[in-house]
Amino acid sequence: MDATQPITAADGTPLKKKLAQAMFRSKLRAAGLVAPLLAFVLASFIFPILALMWQGVHNDTFARYMPNLTEELRVWDGVSEPTEEMYALLVADLKQNRADKTIGKVASRVNQELAGTRSLFTSTARKAKKLEPPYKEALIKTKKKWGQLEVWQAMKLTNQSLTPGYYATSLDAVYTVDSGFVMKEEKRQIYTKLFVRTLFISATVMLLCLLLGYPVAYLLATLPLKYSNLLMIMVLLPFWTSLLVRTTAWIAILQSQGVVNDLLVWIGVASDEGRFSLIYNMTGTIVAMTHILLPFMILPLYSVMKTIPPSYMRAARSLGATPTRAFIKVYMPQTVPGIGAGGLLVFILAIGYYITPALVGGQDGQLISNMIAYHMQKSLNWSLAAALGGILLGGVLVLYWAYDRIIGIDNMKLG
Amino acid sequence: MLDGSDPFVRFRNVQKSYDGETLVVKNLNLEIEAGEFVTMLGPSGSGKTTCLMMLAGFETATHGEIELGGSPINNIPPHKRGIGMVFQNYALFPHMTVAENLAFPLKVRKMTPAEVEEKVKRALDMVQMAAFGDRKPAQLSGGQQQRIALARALVFEPELVLMDEPLGALDKQLREHMQYEIKHIHENLGVTVVYVTHDQSEALTMSNRIAVFDDGVIQQLADPVTLYERPENSFVAQFIGENNTMPGVVESVAKGVASVKLDSGDTVKALAINTDGKGSRTSLSVRPERCVVSQKKTAGLSSLKGRLEELIYLGDHVRCRMNVAGNDEFIVKVPNTADHLGLEIGAETYVGWKTDDCRALDFKAG
Structure with a gap:
């Protein structure tokens, strides 16, 4: 056969083409099988997340509903006195807003940037029809605030549809027209403290889960089958119980008139007046979350421990190591993939936990997710919620990356 | 340690039961001299591995005494018995390199780093694996892992080495090669070896004496020639050779x-x-x-x-x-x-x- 000629199949077509034809059907079938799930994930997961993330940096409420003023605000330098023309355009837009009933949205948007401006907008819009030029004087006469540069700067900022303002707010900074990002004063910082608290509580929960889960997983992996099955059912039992039931059960146990406090009073550790507050604070959050997340630590640990043959421990002991030393030097290093998987799983679940801290967290047991929920449901500041969520997501990704660098994702074993 | 008259290892009326209903080992009496290579041979479930585990200390005898060097060891935990052991699946620690595996028993014994290095090197040379010290066990072939397991069991110079079907996972050719190697190491070092296998040709090749186990009882204890030429009962005659x-x-x-x-x-x-x-x-x-x-x-x-x-x-x-x-x-x-x-x-x-x-x-x- 000529060496330069491509290899052909029996019917004369080039082999590569033939192979591609043969593979095409199976590829098509595979794609067909995956397609529904892919579409579902795209529609219900990827797209909403991206849309929300976009909201965190993009809000065009002002630009959309104040079409006349928007161009003028863009060219304004932000520090000089607003011109009569700007006031005139403002009045025109306010009139329009009043007619379209969109003034509420605009007022809320500016209010996010500068608190206390909502009523300024709504009340002025009501009177806008009656205002006569020169508008500058007329507006300032209606509401003194219209003369303040601050209000106009806030408008200029909200006019900017693509804004880093929400992320700045999420990190307790203010994005200003003239001096960029400025940190808020110490006592007005909310979100960074909440982020730190979230990380602290998640790390504590993770460590407690590891401490409590490791011996249980070890027992599960080493006990004879008839005992380990029973233990496994006890580990899994919480999974079959509603999250709400489990959380409220902790309220019954930990409240000041609850089982634990009654017991402590009875044995004399606490006086009847000085009962411990174990719930509606950080303690409550940590206790309840540890309990709920414990199986997520135990199961990966168990699956790793199950694969470690007992001969390793025996070998270590035959070589002269005490049981403790054999355990620490030989057994534990081999469970690192399980510790990593369980730890990462518990930590990531804990960092976004919502229901339990909402129910038992009280004031200082709230996590960042509760704040996100507040902005989604109560304050309706979705963009800020999106920014907070974005930071949380970024944090998780950074942790994941760090884990990969230190331990290696390939080493992880999830059941 | 030895007073000359006592055997090095002695099982005296040893019985073992796991469930309190059946005896896995029935009244075992076995004496092993220092420097001997004794093989426990038998089908699976015959009690040979249980005997080995009792000697190593991982199982406790239900009745009877096990003596090592003249003193009873029933109540001595495995890590204080100073017995080297080679396991069926090698049990090389996967998170340590070959050299770290070999150093483990030495570090446990608190030897100085120089001493450890010296002994590890010598042990690796003994099994012709000097170039593999930095590898992880997973990077070695079955035969190489086997050599390392052997070196690790010998590196702390125990007087008694137990081997639990150490060649079971190797292919036929390699197994035969390793049989000779283990035999030669035994001859060179003069350690006492107790070897467990279900492969009769392996037992015949390597042993000074073979204890044929069946149903928890030693059916015959003799040197390979006697065992083959003069079996004492039908089981031994059937089990050894055709x-x-x-x-x-x-x-x-x-x-x-x-x-x-x-x-x-x-x-x-x-x-x-x-x-x-x-x-x-x-x-x-x-x-x-x-x-x-x-x-x-x-x-x-x-x-x-x-x-x-x-x-x-x-x-x-x-x-x-x-x-x-x-x-x-x-x-x-x-x-x-x-x-x-x-x-x-x-x-x-x-x-x-x-x-x-x-x-x-x-x-x-x-």
């Missing part, structure tokens, strides 16, 4: 030679090794290579009529499956010599053997 059996009844016993009437009606003579005397059932045992196929009865041999059923050509010898005395699984090995008989399937011939090669043993049905 064996032809013929059931029959003892008609008379005189001077150690029994006259046995086979179930097929023929009467043959055999050494009375393990029979209950006149009138008792017995199984006669003859090795295939001790039988001779001939056209006529040969003087001085017990001869029976046989029919050639099958011939298998194996190069150095020909395996003949024959029907002799109602047993159609009767095997004769005919050496491939220049003048070997023109054997043909279906031929009626005589099969003969010396009385000394035929042993009357305990009767076993089937």
